[in-house]
Amino acid sequence: MSNSPHPWQEAVRPSPFHGAAASHSLTNEWLRRGAYTVADVYSTVEQEYDALRAGAGLVDHSPLNKVRISGKNARPFLNRLLTGNADDLPLRQSLSSLFCNDAGHVIGLARLLRVHVEEYHLYTEENHTSWLWDTAKGYNDIQIDNFTHDTGVLGIFGRQAADILLAAGADGAEELEPSHHDAFMLRQARLRILKTMLMGEPGYYLYVDPKDALLVWETLMKAGEAHGLAPVGRRAQDICRIEAGELRAGTDFIGALEAVHGNRPRSPFECGLDALVDLEKDHFVGLRALSHGAHNQKRTSIVCLRVEGTEAVTGARILSNGQLIGVVTSSAWSPSLGHVAALATVAAGNARPGEVVQIEFFTTNELEPETRKLEAIIVEK
Amino acid sequence: MIRFLSRKSKETDAVKPRSKDGCDAVIIGGGHNGLVCAAMLAKAGLKVTVLEALEKLGGMTTSDEISQSVRVSTCAHLVYALDERVVKGLKLHKYGLQFAKTKLSTIAPDGEGQAVRLHHDMSKTQAGLRVFSESDAAAYSKFREKTRAFSRAMETLATGSPSNSQASGLEAVESFLDQIQILTGDDRREFLRLLVSSSGDVLDETFENDLLKGALAFDSVLGLNAGPRSMNSMAHYLYRLSGEAASGRGAMAIATGGMSSLADALSGAARFHGADIRTGAKVARVIIKKGVACGVELEDGERVTAPLVFSNADPKTTYLKLVGVDYLDTGFYSQVKALRCEGVTAKMNLVLDGMPTFRGLTEEDLSNRIVICPSIVFAERAYNPIKYHSFSHDPIFEIVFPSLHDASLASGGAHILSANVQYVPYKVEGGWPKRRDELVEQLVKALNYFAPGVKDRIIAGHVLTPLEIEQEYGCAGGHWHHGDFALDQVGALRPGRGAGAYGAPIAGLYLCGAGASGGGVTGRPGLTAAERAVADLRAGRKAGARTL
Numbered sequence: 001m002s003n004s005p006h007p008w009q010e011a012v013r014p015s016p017f018h019g020a021a022a023s024h025s026l027t028n029e030w031l032r033r034g035a036y037t038v039a040d041v042y043s044t045v046e047q048e049y050d051a052l053r054a055g056a057g058l059v060d061h062s063p064l065n066k067v068r069i070s071g072k073n074a075r076p077f078l079n080r081l082l083t084g085n086a087d088d089l090p091l092r093q094s095l096s097s098l099f100c101n102d103a104g105h106v107i108g109l110a111r112l113l114r115v116h117v118e119e120y121h122l123y124t125e126e127n128h129t130s131w132l133w134d135t136a137k138g139y140n141d142i143q144i145d146n147f148t149h150d151t152g153v154l155g156i157f158g159r160q161a162a163d164i165l166l167a168a169g170a171d172g173a174e175e176l177e178p179s180h181h182d183a184f185m186l187r188q189a190r191l192r193i194l195k196t197m198l199m200g201e202p203g204y205y206l207y208v209d210p211k212d213a214l215l216v217w218e219t220l221m222k223a224g225e226a227h228g229l230a231p232v233g234r235r236a237q238d239i240c241r242i243e244a245g246e247l248r249a250g251t252d253f254i255g256a257l258e259a260v261h262g263n264r265p266r267s268p269f270e271c272g273l274d275a276l277v278d279l280e281k282d283h284f285v286g287l288r289a290l291s292h293g294a295h296n297q298k299r300t301s302i303v304c305l306r307v308e309g310t311e312a313v314t315g316a317r318i319l320s321n322g323q324l325i326g327v328v329t330s331s332a333w334s335p336s337l338g339h340v341a342a343l344a345t346v347a348a349g350n351a352r353p354g355e356v357v358q359i360e361f362f363t364t365n366e367l368e369p370e371t372r373k374l375e376a377i378i379v380e381k
Numbered sequence: 382m383i384r385f386l387s388r389k390s391k392e393t394d395a396v397k398p399r400s401k402d403g404c405d406a407v408i409i410g411g412g413h414n415g416l417v418c419a420a421m422l423a424k425a426g427l428k429v430t431v432l433e434a435l436e437k438l439g440g441m442t443t444s445d446e447i448s449q450s451v452r453v454s455t456c457a458h459l460v461y462a463l464d465e466r467v468v469k470g471l472k473l474h475k476y477g478l479q480f481a482k483t484k485l486s487t488i489a490p491d492g493e494g495q496a497v498r499l500h501h502d503m504s505k506t507q508a509g510l511r512v513f514s515e516s517d518a519a520a521y522s523k524f525r526e527k528t529r530a531f532s533r534a535m536e537t538l539a540t541g542s543p544s545n546s547q548a549s550g551l552e553a554v555e556s557f558l559d560q561i562q563i564l565t566g567d568d569r570r571e572f573l574r575l576l577v578s579s580s581g582d583v584l585d586e587t588f589e590n591d592l593l594k595g596a597l598a599f600d601s602v603l604g605l606n607a608g609p610r611s612m613n614s615m616a617h618y619l620y621r622l623s624g625e626a627a628s629g630r631g632a633m634a635i636a637t638g639g640m641s642s643l644a645d646a647l648s649g650a651a652r653f654h655g656a657d658i659r660t661g662a663k664v665a666r667v668i669i670k671k672g673v674a675c676g677v678e679l680e681d682g683e684r685v686t687a688p689l690v691f692s693n694a695d696p697k698t699t700y701l702k703l704v705g706v707d708y709l710d711t712g713f714y715s716q717v718k719a720l721r722c723e724g725v726t727a728k729m730n731l732v733l734d735g736m737p738t739f740r741g742l743t744e745e746d747l748s749n750r751i752v753i754c755p756s757i758v759f760a761e762r763a764y765n766p767i768k769y770h771s772f773s774h775d776p777i778f779e780i781v782f783p784s785l786h787d788a789s790l791a792s793g794g795a796h797i798l799s800a801n802v803q804y805v806p807y808k809v810e811g812g813w814p815k816r817r818d819e820l821v822e823q824l825v826k827a828l829n830y831f832a833p834g835v836k837d838r839i840i841a842g843h844v845l846t847p848l849e850i851e852q853e854y855g856c857a858g859g860h861w862h863h864g865d866f867a868l869d870q871v872g873a874l875r876p877g878r879g880a881g882a883y884g885a886p887i888a889g890l891y892l893c894g895a896g897a898s899g900g901g902v903t904g905r906p907g908l909t910a911a912e913r914a915v916a917d918l919r920a921g922r923k924a925g926a927r928t929l
C-alpha cells in the first residue's frame with residue numbers, strides 16, 4: 001500500500017473494476033482520474049444519460065482518494081480539520097463536508113464515514129494526504145493512511161438503484177437511511193454500502209475489496225438488467241452533475257493548495273457551500289478567518305447558467321453590460337432541460353437569478369477565427 | 382465590558398472590576414515581563430492575577446543562594462536594556478530597585494597582555510583605541526552613532542505588529558517596510574543592507590583591529606544562535622542597541638542584591654496597584670470557549686477565569702502546550718512548532734576565595750564587564766561545533782564580579798565570578814548527563830588561560846546549560862530570547878505569520894514575554910502587551926479578533 005501523498009509519483013493504473021468495465025466499453029475511451037483510468041464513454045453519452053435519469057447508472061468511483069483515520073485522537077482531529085461538526089458523528093453515519101487552510105480557503109470537499117468508534121474513512125476528489133499529515137502534527141495516537149488502492153468504489157445511482165441492490169441480494173441495504181452506511185454481504189463479497197444522493201439521483205456507494213470488484217460489478221449488472229441499469233462514463237456523469245449544480249474541485253474552483261495566484265482560492269461562501277460550514281463550532285482550521293468580517297464579503301460567487309445554443313461553452317468569458325464579470329467553468333447540453341447548462345464563477349453582486357449576461361468565446365468557422373457571442377440567464381441553483 | 386480611565390488618570394481611581402470573584406486579566410508566568418505587564422494593567426485599573434509556576438518570581442531575571450551566604454544571579458546578570466518607561470512609570474526605585482554600579486565599561490582582553498576598553502564616555506574610548514589604530518578610533522564614534530540611529534528602526538520592526546492580524550506573507554513584508562519608513566533615503570537602504578548582513582562583514586569593512594572587532598562581534602551574538610559570520614548577526618546587534626537606547630542610561634548596570642531585586646521591585650509595584658501575585662501556581666492550559674480565551678486551568682485543576690489572558694511563557698509552551706493543537710490552524714501550528722528556539726548561552730557562577738587576575742587587566746578593569754572574544758574568528762570558531770551538537774574548547778565569555786559592587790552578595794572575602802558563556806548546545810552529542818562534567822572542565826580551563834590561577838580559587842560553582850534553563854524556567858529550548866532572534870522570526874513573523882507579535886491568533890490571548898518581540902531584561906514585551914491590550918479594549922476588540 002502506498003502512503004505517497006504525491007499522485008505524480010504513481011503510475012496510472014487500471015481501476016479494480018477495469019476488467020468488467022472494459023468488457024462493456026464499445027468506444028475504448030478512457031480517461032485518467034487520480035491514479036486510475038476510468039471510462040469516458042462506454043456506449044453513447046445519450047444512452048448512458050438516459051439510463052442514469054430513467055433507470056440507474058453504474059459508476060466507477062475508484063479514483064476517489066481514500067484515507068483511513070484511526071486512533072483515540074481521530075475524532076478531535078477530524079473535528080478540527082472539517083468545517084462541519086464531526087464531533088458527534090454517530091457510528092455508521094456519514095458527513096458531507098469540506099476543509100480549509102488557515103486563510104479559510106477551500107482545500108477540498110470531503111465525505112467522512114465513521115466506520116468504528118475510533119476509525120473513520122475520508123473520501124476526497126483529490127489527494128490531500130500531506131495536508132492531513134500536517135494537520136495531524138501535535139496529536140498522538142492517531143494513524144492516517146491512504147488506502148486508495150485497497151478499495152474499489154462503485155456508485156449505483158438512479159431511481160431504480162434501491163430495487164437493483166435488493167435484486168442483487170444485498171439484504172437490508174434498502175433500509176439504510178440517507179447518509180447512513182453499514183457492512184453487507186453481496187454473494188461472497190463483504191462490502192460497505194452508503195446511501196446518498198449524487199447528480200440529483202438517490203443511490204448508493206459500494207466500497208469493495210479489489211479482489212471482489214469483478215464479482216460485485218457482474219452481480220449488480222445482472223440484477224440491473226430488468227431495471228435499465230447501464231455503466232455510465234464520465235461524460236454522462238458530468239452532464240448530470242452540472243444539471244444538479246454540483247461543484248467539482250479542480251474544475252469549478254481551485255483548491256487552496258493547488259492555486260499559485262494568491263487571489264484564486266475561494267472561501268466556502270464563495271463556492272456557495274455555506275451549508276457545510278458550522279461557524280458555531282469551537283474551532284476548525286480556517287474558522288477564525290471565516291468569522292472575520294472580510295470573508296463575508298464575497299469576491300466571487302458560483303452560479304448556474306442557462307446558455308442559448310447547443311454547444312458547451314466551458315472556459316468562455318461572461319460579460320454584463322460589456323464588462324467582464326466571470327468565466328464558465330463547466331457546461332454541457334442538458335437533454336432533460338433542453339438547453340446548455342453551465343456552472344460559472346462571477347464577480348460577487350452579479351449573481352441575481354434572472355439576470356441576462358453575455359457569453360463570449362473564440363472559435364473557428366471553417367478555419368476562420370471567429371468570436372462567438374451568446375446570451376445566458378443566471379438561474380436558481 | 383471593562384471600563385478604562387484615560388492614561389492620565391490618577392493611580393488611585395480604580396476601574397470597577399468585571400465581577401466580584403473573577404478578574405479582568407490573568408497572567409501566566411511571573412517572569413520580569415509578566416510582572417511588568419501585570420503592574421501596567423493593574424495601574425490602568427484592571428484586576429490582575431499573576432500565576433507563576435515556580436516558588437519565586439522573576440523567571441530568568443532572578444537570583445538565588447548557591448552556597449551559604451552567597452547570592453548569584455542565576456541567568457541574567459547585567460541590566461543594560463531595561464526600558465525607562467518601566468522604571469519611571471512604575472517608580473521602581475520606590476520599590477527597592479537600586480543599582481550597585483552603573484555605566485560599566487566593556488574590557489576585552491586578548492589574553493596576551495593587550496585589551497580594548499569601551500567606555501560610556503566616547504572620548505575616553507577613542508583615546509584608548511588610538512593606541513591600536515587612529516582610523517578605528519575615528520570610525521568607532523561614527524559606527525556607534527549610525528547603529529544607534531538604526532536601532533530605533535530595529536525596535537519598531539521587532540515590537541511592531543501588522544494592523545491586520547490575518548496578514549499573509551506578503552502583507553507581513555509590507556508591514557515590515559512600513560515600519561522602517563522612519564528612515565529616509567540612503568539611510569533606509571543602508572539599514573536594509575545591515576539587516577541582512579553579518580556583523581563580521583560590517584565590522585571588517587569598518588575597523589582594522591581584531592580585538593575591537595571581536596568585542597563588538599560579541600555583542601552581536603550574545604544570546605543568539607548564530608556566529609558573527611551568520612546573516613542575522615548584524616540585525617541582532619541593532620536589536621541589542623535598541624535596548625540600550627530605551628534604557629535611557631545607555632549603559633550597563635549591576636542591580637544591588639542581584640537580579641531578584643528587580644523582580645521584587647516589579648512585584649512590589651504590581652501589588653501596590655492591586656495585582657494578585659501567586660507563586661507555585663503552574664498553569665496547565667488556557668481555557669478556550671468558541672475560540673476565545675477566557676481563563677486558565679492550573680495543574681491542580683483550579684480555574685481562574687478572566688476575559689483577558691496573557692502568557693509570559695515562550696510561544697512554543699504557550700501554543701503547543703497551554704492552548705493545544707485543537708484550537709490552532711494547521712499552518713500556524715506548523716510555524717510555531719518549527720520556531721527555532723534552542724538556546725546557546727549557558728550561565729556559570731563561580732564562587733572564588735578571592736579576586737583573580739586577568740592577563741593584561743588592571744584591578745579597575747575587573748570592576749567592569751569583561752568580554753573574552755579576542756577576534757571575529759575566535760567567536761566564529763567557538764560557534765562552529767554547535768552546529769554539530771558539540772561545544773568549543775575556546776568559548777566566548779561575558780564576565781562580571783557583582784560582589785565587587787555589592788558586598789552583601791558574598792562574605793568573608795569571597796567573590797562571585799558571574800559569566801554568560803557561548804556556545805553551549807541545547808542538545809549535545811552523547812547527552813548532557815554524560816558530558817556535563819566535561820563542559821564545566823572546559824569552561825574553567827578556557828577561563829584559566831585568560832585568568833591564570835583562577836581555577837585554584839574556586840570554592841563553589843553553578844552552571845546552567847540551555848537544557849537546564851529549559852527545565853528550570855519552563856522555557857522550551859532555554860533560549861535567551863524565547864526563540865531565536867532572526868529575520869524570519871521577528872516582528873510580524875513572530876511567533877508565526879499572521880500572529881503579529883502580541884496579537885496572538887486566539888482572541889483574548891496575548892503574548893507578553895520575550896517570545897513576543899525579543900528577549901533581554903527590557904520589560905518591553907510586558908509593557909507593549911499591556912499597552913496593546915488596553916488599546917484593544919478601548920477600541921472594543923481583542924487580540925486575534927482584530928478587525929480589518
Ligand SMILES: Cc1cc2nc3c(=O)[nH]c(=O)nc-3n(C[C@H](O)[C@H](O)[C@H](O)COP(=O)(O)OP(=O)(O)OC[C@H]3O[C@@H](n4cnc5c(N)ncnc54)[C@H](O)[C@@H]3O)c2cc1C
Binds near residue numbers: 460663854903
Ligand atoms: C543564561 C542567560 C543569561 C542572560 N543574561 C542576560 C543579561 O545579562 N542581561 C539581559 O538583559 N538579559 C539576559 N538574558 C536574557 C533575559 O534573561 C531574558 O530574555 C528575560 O529574562 C526573559 O524574561 P521573560 O519575563 O520574558 O521570561 P522568563 O524570565 O522566562 O519568565 C517566564 C516565566 O513564566 C513562568 N512560566 C512558564 N510556564 C508557566 C506555566 N505553565 N505556568 C506558570 N508559569 C509559567 C516561568 O516559570 C517564568 O518565571 C539572559 C538569558 C539567559 C538564558
